[in-house]
Amino acid sequence: MISIIGSGRVGSSIAFLCAASGLDDILLVNRTKDKAIGEALDISNAIPKNSRISVHGTDDYSKMTDSKIIVITASTSIYLKSRTEMIGAQTQMIKKIASYVKHYCHDTIVLMVSNPLDVLTYFFQKETGFPKTKVMGIASSLDSSRFRYLLSEKLGITQSEISDAIVLGEHGDSMVPIFSHTRIHRKKALELLNYNQQKSISIGVRDYWKSLRNFKSRSQFGIAKNTFDVINAILQNNELQIPASVLLEGEYGEYDVCMGVPVIIDKHGVSKIQEIELNEYENKSLKISADIIRNYINSV
Numbered sequence: 001m002i003s004i005i006g007s008g009r010v011g012s013s014i015a016f017l018c019a020a021s022g023l024d025d026i027l028l029v030n031r032t033k034d035k036a037i038g039e040a041l042d043i044s045n046a047i048p049k050n051s052r053i054s055v056h057g058t059d060d061y062s063k064m065t066d067s068k069i070i071v072i073t074a075s076t077s078i079y080l081k082s083r084t085e086m087i088g089a090q091t092q093m094i095k096k097i098a099s100y101v102k103h104y105c106h107d108t109i110v111l112m113v114s115n116p117l118d119v120l121t122y123f124f125q126k127e128t129g130f131p132k133t134k135v136m137g138i139a140s141s142l143d144s145s146r147f148r149y150l151l152s153e154k155l156g157i158t159q160s161e162i163s164d165a166i167v168l169g170e171h172g173d174s175m176v177p178i179f180s181h182t183r184i185h186r187k188k189a190l191e192l193l194n195y196n197q198q199k200s201i202s203i204g205v206r207d208y209w210k211s212l213r214n215f216k217s218r219s220q221f222g223i224a225k226n227t228f229d230v231i232n233a234i235l236q237n238n239e240l241q242i243p244a245s246v247l248l249e250g251e252y253g254e255y256d257v258c259m260g261v262p263v264i265i266d267k268h269g270v271s272k273i274q275e276i277e278l279n280e281y282e283n284k285s286l287k288i289s290a291d292i293i294r295n296y297i298n299s300v
């Protein structure tokens, strides 16, 4: 069973993708019970004819027992200027959710989606004491999708012509697009883009959520698909290589902080953290990003 905590835009979109693919039974857990029940009623009509899965909604955490995967998309309210502006309320909420998950679920993989992503991933892991391989924050893969999209727009090419465009570090203002690994038809992106172009793409990735807010309210489908891909990889045991936020214990020279780094995901969760070579600027930026997340953690 896949349990999704929070049945708002993001939670219901993830549930829709899982249901439409007939992946597994789905439980929607929401603060307001009726919303979870309503979303479950609607999403149930997307289950393929030949599938045996079901979708249910509740506000009762005890029903999550036996979840193979728990996805956390709960949010106390909506941030306006920065992902960290509700850090206190969100951390309190996550600690409470962590206590329920620890009580009812013993062998489960947890995908954090709620913001501030890295801080909440950290506190969830600390509160539950779950193995660090079983708790991951999903956001850097979305930032990487945005990076790839903006590169394709800038260069006038399709996204399929771009490889290894990844974003590491904080899911926030200090995120680090990794130009040194990005290839366009095997050519290095660094050879095709001048400093100003790199800078404008970096700002575009960082502020993508603000552009979204100008045209529609909040992001929904991009994060839903990126999260669905992780759920699918875990349940089907298909190795998936993406950047995700995990607790670091020496990798990239960082300790006791969660941030986006390249990982391999399979049915066990995070099976490997990959330490890729970065250039001097990227290494320095990643260090700054880790320090910023650590400061947020210490501020709570």
Ligand SMILES: NC(=O)c1ccc[n+]([C@@H]2O[C@H](COP(=O)([O-])OP(=O)(O)OC[C@H]3O[C@@H](n4cnc5c(N)ncnc54)[C@H](OP(=O)(O)O)[C@@H]3O)[C@@H](O)[C@H]2O)c1
Binding pocket: 005, 006, 007, 008, 009, 010, 011, 029, 030, 031, 032, 035, 073, 074, 075, 076, 077, 078, 093, 097, 112, 113, 114, 115, 116, 117, 138, 139, 140, 142, 171, 218, 219, 220, 223
């Ligand atoms: N990782 C990423 O890249 C990424 C991308 C997009 C969004 N996000 C984050 O994802 C989160 C959800 O976004 P959204 O647009 O889906 O928000 P939303 O539409 O406001 O939905 C949030 C839902 O969480 C529920 N909730 C609040 N506290 C809860 C609790 N203690 N237990 C269970 N449910 C609870 C709310 O219930 P009610 O019905 O009672 O209000 C609401 O249905 C936000 O933190 C957002 O910043 C992350």
